[in-house]
Amino acid sequence: xxxxxxxxxxxxxxxxxxxxxxxxxxxxxxxxxxxxxxxxxxxxxxxxxxxxxxxxxxxxxxxxxxxxxxxxxxxxxxxxxxxxxxxxxxxxxxxxxxxxxxxxxxxxxxxxxxxxxxxxxxxxxxxxxxxxxxxxxxxxxxxxxxxxxxxxxxxxxxxxxxxxxxxxxxxxxxxxxxxxxxxxxxxxxxxxxxxxxx
Numbered sequence: 652x653x654x655x656x657x658x659x660x661x662x663x664x665x666x667x668x669x670x671x672x673x674x675x676x677x678x679x680x681x682x683x684x685x686x687x688x689x690x691x692x693x694x695x696x697x698x699x700x701x702x703x704x705x706x707x708x709x710x711x712x713x714x715x716x717x718x719x720x721x722x723x724x725x726x727x728x729x730x731x732x733x734x735x736x737x738x739x740x741x742x743x744x745x746x747x748x749x750x751x752x753x754x755x756x757x758x759x760x761x762x763x764x765x766x767x768x769x770x771x772x773x774x775x776x777x778x779x780x781x782x783x784x785x786x787x788x789x790x791x792x793x794x795x796x797x798x799x800x801x802x803x804x805x806x807x808x809x810x811x812x813x814x815x816x817x818x819x820x821x822x823x824x825x826x827x828x829x830x831x832x833x834x835x836x837x838x839x840x841x842x843x844x845x846x847x848x849x
Contacts, residue, residue: 682707682718682757688750688768694775694838695745702739703731707757719756724748724770747771775838776801778830784847785824792823792846794830801834808833824848 683706690699705718717733725748731738751767777800785792796818798805806814808831820830825848831841 682755682760682762684718684720684752684755684764685766686722686750686752686768688770690741691771692836693772694836695772696743697770697772698741698743699750699770700739700741701750702737703734703752705734705736705738705755705757716757721753721756723751723753728753742770744770744772746774773802773834773836773838774800775836776805776832776834776840778832778840778842780830780842780844782844782846787848789848790822790824792821792825792848794820794823794828794844794846796820796830796832796842798832798834801838802836804835806833807831 685704687702687704688699689702691697701722703718703720705716705720707716707718715735717735719730719732720734720738721728721730723729724742724744725746731740748770749767750770752764754761754763756762776798779797779799781795781797783793783795794809796807798807798818804816805818806816807818807820808814809820810829811831814831814833818830818832820828823846825846827843827845829841829843831839833839
């Protein structure tokens with residue numbers, strides 16, 4: 652008899668959590684949810700506001716309904732308890748990631764959602780410079796700057812001057828120069844370059 656009771660307890664504890672969650676078979680009574688994001692952009696870092704739209708789809712519900720939600724950003728899992736419809740949270744990200752609303756729980760009933768949205772973080776532009784040295788005591792040196800990454804189109808500035816669409820700077824003498832690139836998101840990157848007379 653004890654052996655049979657042990658098997659029964661093992662069977663019950665081994666049932667999937669979805670079967671033990673007391674979910675009603677009527678789809679109209681099941682909780683539902685979705686997630687939306689605002690913010691983003693940034694220059695290597697961005698703040699996102701995540702909002703949860705939650706419903707119990709129960710004729711007897713009211714504005715006081717509370718839910719537990721489980722969500723994932725990249726490979727990191729998060730959970731919130733006792734939140735209401737419209738609840739929002741903020742996350743700061745340094746790389747573009749995907750947020751997934753994994754599940755919603757209401758009144759002991761857990762439903763898998765698995766809806767997702769991309770959270771895009773601008774990495775900012777990178778800069779490479781090709782120098783051409785001037786002749787001795789001459790002013791015929793050049794710097795050609797090329798942008799990559801971030802979001803095109805790019806603009807370029809030499810020594811803090813006005814930005815221009817071209818990355819070419821000419822009629823330069825020997826000396827030290829600073830080139831700044833700015834992308835369409837307003838993200839910038841700066842690089843120093845020396846020109847030595849030939």
